[in-house]
Amino acid sequence: MAGAIRPEPVTRLLRLVLTNFRNYERLTWEPAGTPVVITGDNGSGKTNLLEALSLLAPGRGLRGARNADLRRHSSETDRADSGWGVTARFSDDRGAFDVATGMEAEQEGARKFLLNGTTLRARTAIADYLSAVWITPQMDRLFGESASGRRRFLDRLVVAMAPHHARELAACERATAQRNRVLATQSTDPAWLSGIEDAMARHGVATIAARQDLVARLNAAGADPTGAFPSAQLSLICPVAERLKTEPALAVEDWLRARLRAARDKDRLRGHATLGAHRTDFALRDLQTGRFAAEASTGQQKALLIGVILAHARLMGSLGTTAPMLLLDEPLVHLDVIRRAALMNTLLDFRTPVLMTGTDPEPFAPLRDNALFVRLHNGILGSDGEGQEITRPA
Incomplete structure (x- = not known):
């Protein structure tokens, strides 16, 4: 890939500042380009760096962690009331813009989001400027574990393309949890339960419809242009989604309300709702082999x-939405040599920030002439091999 002609990035990461975040007391980094290969020993903070960037986009971030768990812990300076922050400057065809998130000292609950220094009431406003998708080693087990992990994966892709999905999903989760609590108290107030079930139906159908729309778009996106990654077909496993294929949304809402009302006694015994958006699963099939x-x-x-992540990124670019940052944690693990090379070659064509991590730079050698290589050690980013510090002091 040496000497390859690369398109100019549309979105650039100009500066990243971390304060009391995970293992970073203070980090200021101004990357010279993209893609970036970040290497370092286990525990050096590679995933934390990707997580920090993921928290700037709508959603709960790469790990889905609690806000209070993101602050730095130190045996010498550990303080329960210390705050944390992530700030980044980007640029695109509109010019430079700053995005920040974090929690102030002694703040509880939701974290703050700022765009160009102004606090946002709705974090989805950031989606007009920034989005992100990612792959982590934990996702290697996605299809061998519970459906909840697969739902979170799918919902992250939906939120990147349709930020309002986060509000519908949160509202549906609140209503579902409230119904579980009410049923657990043996309450028989039908009006109260009906109101909660109405919210479950409205927000649940909207949530499932957004998932269904994304699945249809990804299935129609076509095969990987390089042919290196298998063409995949996604299918939702959800009775609500099946009805949405043939019935209008309002009719499906009425059906779901009726089913929830009829299932109250059964759900009370089980301790949770047996139907709704929280029960959706999806399957992924290789179109060529059928497996x-x-x-x-x-x-x-x-x-x-x-293949799904790359198709999603291509789809967002083709729709004119904000193309996502790609945050790839240990992306080469479990890939054969041919697919490793194909992935690295494909990433050179992305015109948004691309950050990859690994313990060893050698597998990324084909990118040597076309990527920025840095190494993490004790919270300091340096030029790999040279040891030259490229982070500036606070």
Whole structure:
């Protein structure tokens, strides 16, 4: 790939500042370009760096962690009331813009979001400027574990394309949890339960419809242009989604309300609602072989997931929405040599920030002439191999 002609990035990461975040007391980094390969020993903070960037986009970030768990812990300076912050400057065809998130000392609850220094009432406003998708090693087990992880993966892709999905999803989760609590108290107030179930139906159908729309778009996006990653077909496993294929949304809402009302006694005994958006699952199938991801090897599953992520990024670019940052934590693990090379070559064409991590720079050697290589050690980013510090002091 040496000497390849690369398109100019549309969105650039100009500066990143971390304060009391995870293992970073203070980090100021001004990357010279993209893609970036970040290497370092386990525990050096590579994933934390990607997580910090993921928190700037709508959603709960790469790990889905609690806000209070994101502050730095130190045996010498550990303070329960210390705040944390992530600030970044980007530029695109509109010029430079600053995005920040964090919690102030002694703040509880939701974290703050700022755009160009102004606090946002709705974090979804950031989506007009920034979005992100990612792959982590934990996702290698996506099809061997519970449906909840697969739902979170799918919902992250939906939020990146349709930020309002986060509000519908949160409202649906609140209503579902409230109904569970009411049923647990043996309450028989039908009006109260009906109001909660109405919210579950309205927000739940909207949530499932957004998932269904994304699945249809991804399935129509076509095969990987390089042919290196398998063409995948996604399918929702959800009775509500099945009805949405043939009935209008309002009719499906009425059906779901009726089903929830009829299932009150059964749900009270089970301790949770047995129908709704929180029960959705999805399957992923290799179109060429017909094999489902759940039956495939770890390497095949990883290839299918990367294919979906790349298709999603291409789709967002084609729709004129904000193309996402790609945050790829250990992306080469479980891939064969051919797919490793294909992935690295494909990433050179992305015109948004692309950050990859690994313990060893050698597998990324084909990118040497076209990527920025840095190494993490004790919270300091340096030029790999040279040891030259490229982070500036606070």
